[in-house]
Amino acid sequence: xxxxxxxxxxxxxxxxxxxxxxxxxxxxxxxxxxxxxxxxxxxxxxxxxxxxxxxxxxxxxxxxxxxxxxxxxxxxxxxxxx
Numbered sequence: 001x002x003x004x005x006x007x008x009x010x011x012x013x014x015x016x017x018x019x020x021x022x023x024x025x026x027x028x029x030x031x032x033x034x035x036x037x038x039x040x041x042x043x044x045x046x047x048x049x050x051x052x053x054x055x056x057x058x059x060x061x062x063x064x065x066x067x068x069x070x071x072x073x074x075x076x077x078x079x080x081x082x
Contacts, residue, residue: 005030011069015076031059 007014009030025033035055039048058064 002034005033011065012072027065028059031055035059 002012005025006012007018008020009025010027011030013019013024035052039052
């Protein structure tokens, strides 16, 4: 899923400046698609609702979004991440 989102969502823009004709997907849509893709390959458990709520809360947290953007910028520059 990450390969499909790369260059299509705000938090992972193309390093060459390419943009979809319709524009980039909002971060919230990208996170939702990623969350849904994780659920497809995982068996249902009683903790699913809690995990989904936890992921949604983290996605809405500005510090989490900022950390993710920084991680991606560093990865693009070939720097090691902690």
